[in-house]
Amino acid sequence: DADVTQTPRNRITKTGKRIMLECSQTKGHDRMYWYRQDPGLGLRLIYYSFDVKDINKGEISDGYSVSRQAQAKFSLSLESAIPNQTALYFCATSDQGSGETQYFGPGTRLLVL
């Protein structure tokens, strides 16, 4: 987990606020992902990026945006947070060298009031 870091680890915000979750990795991987985890729903893909110039929507991208500032950094933004975006958010990385294995960060617990 130390190779993939997420900030903040916990965040409480209010409805309508814009917030950013950040992910950094030192694994040198080119692929990065954002997931959200909800009880009973598992992990669902929000956005993924193959490299700095590539951004792709995942299964549940509505209400979210991302920015790949560098190979090592991938940020997730909630432009106007709403309560049903309360969840545990994970960043993950992979590359061809790691095969299909994804390496996850420790997660950010977000509460939207």
Place this chain on the structure above:
Amino acid sequence: QQQVKQSPQSLIVQKGGISIINCAYENTAFDYFPWYQQFPGKGPALLIAIRPDVSEKKEGRFTISFNKSAKQFSLHIMDSQPGDSATYFCAASLTGTASKLTFGTGTRLQVTL
């Protein structure tokens, strides 16, 4: 649409017993089936994975059984230990899709003394 269905949602097993978690998938093109293990407060981590060219893969006390015709695969944990208590996610993906995993909904395993 849930492409990977996982059961049970929770499981309690006595120490030394066998834990069995099942997953079923819909997309016959899936060709990579990993299991991830997640401890409280941590991100998921790859536990074991299988490709459909084999029917079983064993790593220590962990075994994946794969049934291509039934589109099902399962995780067996032999001699379950309290340290195995965690949430387990099955997943599936298509090789060549940048490791874009579709996860099951997760199984919370508790191993009691």
